Each structure stands twice: as C-alpha cells, then as structure tokens.
Amino acid sequence: MLSYRCQCGCRHCVYACGPRWKDWFAKEKLENLFRGMREASPHINGFHLAGGEAFLNFELLLFAAEKAISLGIPIEYVETNAGWCQEPEAGREKLLALKEVGLRSLLISVSPFHAETIPLKRTICAIRTAERIFGPSNIIVYMWQFIDLIKRFSEKEPVPLSRWIETFGEEAAGELFWEGYSLIPGGRAGIELGFLSPEKHPATYFSGKNCAYEILASQHVHFDPYGNYIPLFCGGLSLGAPEDLPAFLANFDYRKLPLVKILVEEGPFGLALFAKENFAYSFEGKLFSGKCHLCVDVRLHLSRLGEFEELAPPLFYENLRSHLPPLEVQNAS
Numbered sequence: 001m002l003s004y005r006c007q008c009g010c011r012h013c014v015y016a017c018g019p020r021w022k023d024w025f026a027k028e029k030l031e032n033l034f035r036g037m038r039e040a041s042p043h044i045n046g047f048h049l050a051g052g053e054a055f056l057n058f059e060l061l062l063f064a065a066e067k068a069i070s071l072g073i074p075i076e077y078v079e080t081n082a083g084w085c086q087e088p089e090a091g092r093e094k095l096l097a098l099k100e101v102g103l104r105s106l107l108i109s110v111s112p113f114h115a116e117t118i119p120l121k122r123t124i125c126a127i128r129t130a131e132r133i134f135g136p137s138n139i140i141v142y143m144w145q146f147i148d149l150i151k152r153f154s155e156k157e158p159v160p161l162s163r164w165i166e167t168f169g170e171e172a173a174g175e176l177f178w179e180g181y182s183l184i185p186g187g188r189a190g191i192e193l194g195f196l197s198p199e200k201h202p203a204t205y206f207s208g209k210n211c212a213y214e215i216l217a218s219q220h221v222h223f224d225p226y227g228n229y230i231p232l233f234c235g236g237l238s239l240g241a242p243e244d245l246p247a248f249l250a251n252f253d254y255r256k257l258p259l260v261k262i263l264v265e266e267g268p269f270g271l272a273l274f275a276k277e278n279f280a281y282s283f284e285g286k287l288f289s290g291k292c293h294l295c296v297d298v299r300l301h302l303s304r305l306g307e308f309e310e311l312a313p314p315l316f317y318e319n320l321r322s323h324l325p326p327l328e329v330q331n332a333s
C-alpha cells in the first residue's frame with residue numbers, strides 16, 4: 001500500500017482509505033522493504049502495488065514498480081480505481097511508462113461503491129486504454145458484472161449508493177452488495193454497510209471462530225506506508241512495523257502481542273469479552289455482518305484508550321470514527 005490516500009473513500013474500504021490521509025511510503029523505506037522481502041522469501045508467489053489510490057502519486061508508483069521489478073519481485077499487477085483516467089491520452093502516457101519499466105498487468109476496480117465517486121466512463125476509459133497497451137488478457141476488471149448495472153444509472157455521472165437501494169429495494173440491493181461483491185465486513189464495510197447485510201448475528205454467534213488462519217497462515221500480507229505488517233485484509237491490525245523484515249519474521253511470536261494473541265486463539269468474540277471485562281465494551285443489542293465487523297467494533301472501542309501498539313495506524317480508527325454521510329434513501333421498496 002503506497003498510501004491510504006484515495007480520492008474515493010468508499011463505504012466498503014477495509015483499510016478506511018480516503019482523502020483525509022496524506023502520507024506516502026518513503027522511497028528508501030520501500031526499497032528496504034523490497035530487499036527484505038527478497039531476502040525473507042526468495043519464492044514470492046505474487047505481489048501487487050496499490051493504495052489507497054497509487055496513481056495519485058504517479059512518480060512514486062513508477063519508482064516502486066521499477067524498483068520491485070529490478071529486484072526480481074514478480075509484480076502481478078498494479079491496482080487502481082481508474083479515477084485518474086479522464087481522457088485516453090493521459091491514461092496512455094501513464095500506462096506506457098509503467099509498461100516501459102516492466103509492468104505487465106493492471107487490476108481496475110469497478111463496483112457500486114467505486115461508482116459513488118468515479119463516473120463509469122473513466123473506468124471504461126482506463127479499461128480500453130489498458131487493453132491496448134497491455135493486451136486484453138492482462139487486464140483484470142474487478143468486477144466486470146457491475147459495468148452493465150452501473151450503466152443503467154449513468155455512465156457520465158457518479159451514482160450514489162442510495163440509488164441502488166431506491167431502485168432494487170433494501171433487501172435486493174443488500175444481497176447484491178454483500179453477496180454479489182463478496183464484501184469483507186472489516187474496515188468501513190461492516191460499519192457503513194452492515195445494516196444492508198443479509199447476514200446479521202449477535203456477537204455470541206462468533207464464539208470459537210478464531211483467526212489463526214488469517215493472521216498466521218494465509219500467506220497474504222499488506223505493508224502500509226508506515227511499515228505496518230498487516231495480515232491478510234485485517235485493516236487497522238498491525239503485527240509490527242519491521243525495519244529488518246527477515247529478522248522480524250525469524251523472531252516473530254504472536255503471543256507477545258496481547259490483542260493478536262486473543263484473536264489467533266479465540267477470535268473476535270474473545271476480544272469482545274476481553275474488552276468487556278477490562279474496558280467497558282458492550283456488544284449487547286448489536287448485530288454484526290461477519291466476524292471482522294465485530295472485530296473492528298471492538299478495536300474501535302479499544303483504540304480510544306491509546307494503549308495498544310497493534311491498533312495501527314491510529315488514523316485508521318480516526319477515519320472510521322468520522323462516519324461518511326448517511327445513505328439518503330427515498331422511496332425504497
């Protein structure tokens with residue numbers, strides 16, 4: 001993650017990215033991380049560069065792509081929301097520059113959540129331009145099926161999420177968002193969109209559902225611009241901010257991190273009990289769209305105390321606390 005900065009601030013973003021974030025990965029830290037990755041894991045299965053929105057700092061993105069490729073790290077793709085592609089020529093220049101340094105593939109996001117701020121015509125502009133430069137089979141559009149649906153509302157203007165709810169009704173729209181997009185209920189998704197989830201459970205439902213796989217065994221990790229080692233998609237949960245990645249991995253012991261230990265062994269319900277017993281957290285009367293929703297709710301409560309290094313970066317929680325404007329739905333069926 002070159003930054004959490006993103007012009008969109010989508011309601012489903014598991015990293016709570018948005019325009020309020022300012023920082024970018026420092027080049028020397030990035031290079032140090034890449035070298036650490038090479039040393040720690042000579043057989044990296046895949047790697048991608050993303051933000052926030054990485055194209056907002058194109059010079060850094062180009063540097064990162066060039067550096068990773070020159071160090072032999074296999075970049076699968078750069079991920080983008082395509083908001084920068086206002087006309088094909090500007091897109092062409094950027095993509096050609098990336099191709100020149102060795103990039104072979106691009107992932108372009110398209111969904112009702114992105115369409116709240118990005119007109120579909122920009123997404124299509126990026127897809128068509130990228131297809132010509134990298135070849136159609138090297139463009140991943142996540143998710144294709146939403147293009148036709150968004151077109152029904154508008155190709156030229158952003159489409160508020162409330163329009164989907166007004167058109168399809170809360171239940172069908174909720175299913176489309178949660179099941180059609182396979183939303184991960186972490187970060188903002190549970191908080192902002194949990195009420196639309198077809199699945200809602202009390203905290204006790206998640207008893208015994210631990211996170212050993214997600215934290216220790218998924219083999220998928222994100223590094224943020226502050227150096228945080230974030231397991232899988234667990235936005236706001238840091239296993240550390242290592243300067244020396246190989247040494248960090250060799251010495252890592254999850255039992256030294258109090259909240260991570262609970263999550264690995266007991267999962268978010270264990271964390272909820274811990275927070276209830278020690279820090280006046282309450283889950284009574286609340287419903288959660290998935291275990292990550294519960295986890296974020298508890299962590300948001302704990303983050304106010306400022307005692308836990310694992311709850312990083314702090315801005316993640318500040319961003320979650322400043323809610324997005326509510327969905328204003330009229331005439332929902």
Ligand code: SF4
Pocket residue numbers: 006007008009010012013014015016017018051052053081109114
């Ligand atoms: S989901 Fe992607 S486009 Fe949306 S706020 Fe997060 S980083 Fe930005």
Ligand code: SF4
Pocket residue numbers: 186210211214215233234235237263268291292293295296
């Ligand atoms: S419940 Fe928390 S620790 Fe477990 S996978 Fe979800 S965000 Fe990660």
